[in-house]
Amino acid sequence: MSKITCVRTLRLPERPKLLWVEIETDEGLVGLGETFRGAATVEAAVHELIAPVLIGRDARQIEAISLELTTPYVGFHSASAEIRAASAVDIALWDLKGQRHGIPIHEALGGACRERIRVYNTCAGYDFNTQQGARREIAASDRAQGPYDDQLAFARDPAALARSLVEEGYTAMKIWPFDRFARQPGANSISLAEVRQGAETFRQIREAVGDRIEIMCELHSLWDSTAALRICQALEPFDLYWVEDPLCKMDDAKALADLRNRTQVPICASETLGGSTAYRDLLAAGSLDYLMLDLVWCGGFTEARKIAALAQAYNKPLAPHDCTGPVALFAGLQLALHAPTAVLQEVVRASLSTWYGELVTELPRIVDGHALAPSAPGLGTALRPEVKRRPDAILRETRG
Template sequence: MSIEGIETLVVEELPNLLLVQVHLDSGIVGLGETYYGAAAVEAHLHEALAPALVGRAMPRDADELRALLTELEGYVGYLGSGAEVRALSAIDLALWDAMGQEAGLPLTELLGGRVRSDVQIYNTCAGPHYMRHPSGQKSANWGVAGEGRHEDLYGFLHHADRLAEDLLSEGVSAMKIWPFDVYAERSAGREISRADLDAGLGPLRKVRDAVGDRMRLLVELHGLWEPSVARVILEALAEFDPLWVEDPIRPDRYAELGDLRATSPVPIAAGETLGGRTAVAPLLDRRGVDVLIADLGWCGGISEVLALAERTLAAEVPLALHDCSGPVVLGASAHLAVHLPHVFIQETTRAYYSSWYPQLVTGLPDISAGRLSPGTAPGHGVRLRPDLDQSATVRRRVTGATHPLPVAR
């Protein structure tokens, strides 16, 4: 069995998302994905990776896949979460999917089985249009549309109490918000006034006043702050007992993050933007996190997360998997979350899951009563909708075939 073609798809309405299909001569099509800077990743895929992949034998197991990915690493761009790593992440996801289909096994079984049937979720309170455009992680790209079902970003900014009650009615008992970002943008993270600090704490107060400790709170700071200001925010957040505070400073400021965590009154999580093992190692060595976060589409894929899992398990640091990007990463993450023993919670974004995820794909993992469970179809189980070209504006690029390859059904 060999690799016949590499196909990339960009949905015009979702320009940050890159879908990748690996077509085998057996007719199997593996589906991968990465997010952010899709144009750069697409170029690297077709100019560097696809020529080296087309005509190659399909990896038969995890060791052969790891060897292939190592061979594909370039002279530059092999460290971090840049375009080269994101491209390899998408290929790795697609090849694991294809291996599962070839074996007739869901990803969990291919990996060796489940340690739990499902996993608790938390809801990242974005709206359906959050980070829709390639203009960067900033409030101007939040896509806030006002009131509306699952407009959760507007919700946490304006009526966090009602949002918490709504989530609890669905069985979701943990929520992540980022009420301090606008204040970081004003000062480039160098200072925060007493009034702005108090305003940023406002949504957390509303949640606690409305539902008490029935809702666990997670606070995202997006690495926007200088350490001295981040410390002030962490101390102010302590009274709300957050499950964790994410990226209080840039996670590549390893020594400073280690110092910050050593005296922080609340747990710190970080890592999703760093990439794989090599980039994350100093963060673990300096004890900079209470929870390490990884994104399957940014770190090198399933193969790299398995290696990260070994490292974090040895360091006795819990691992959490990121999802605020696309449906394939969520689908594959669901399998890993029930397979890896130290993944205790899984990020989800209900605004995506209930709106544009099902417009692109079938086979999403099940979310019920605040728990996530993967499907039982071979591979990760997520498949592009057969009518995708009719329901969205799709641009395709193919290497290894003289005509567009069919969408997997």
């Protein structure tokens, strides 16, 4: 038996949306998980709902624990705080499994289908999406915070940004030049001038680097179907790899299928979904071309491998999400190495070059636009010991 003896959470004020979960066993092992958004709320769910169930439990019973933590009376089969908590716990349990057997998680899942996976750079800044409050809006007075302030770059000089990425070996990039025109979630109108202004960014990239880079457009679930269709049709001449999360309700399979049938750009969905059932419904309705999932939101590895099996059954390419934290990146990478239809892993070079490395002991190796397979047992990384010793660290433990 591998008895769970402690469930620990950690938050940092400078990264207020992130929560890390560590699970200790009587074997002397420590498994690491992570989730993102509503960190204090998820922390409460971990200790009040989940930890009492886990203490004394056999950490090898991952499937049984996952079922218990994602039943309708806990997580309601959604991307709720409860499911985010369950996701972090599940990732930690799989980390423990890999460590226990001395193998990386992609091997524990059944083995790798590839030794490396192509990455794409989400063109964010150094603190993208990590602070509380609204998304960053680029102002005329803004100055680059460093060489990889890619959100500022795609707003100011997308051609130079594309050349920079190609020079570093990247073959795919993602940008979101239409967000500034969405005045509230579900915005129901966008003017022709605004559409042309957003599309101009893609034209400049294509003129600068031609077909040497794939381009994705992120719409961040901000639009209703009419505005999303107008944007998608305007982007058709630029041969985009995908348009991601175009609708404000990404679980609306019928509306998404209708959009997909009226535009030539491929549709990617969706980092916002939790549990395999939501993906099954989108796939059955013919709503997507690329399947995106986030392991720290969808239920961890246990649900993610079921979603990956659905993607394989429907012959759809899979692309794990990460622009949130280093554990999410490692989790996505481990799944992407294993899942038969995986084609890409998201990275943010601004985060990889700075704060990710300040938090964890290892980072993925990126070579020629590909992430190489980690060989260390489990996830392949751990929290740096000094992170827990920080005076501002918010630690909470539940022990048996």
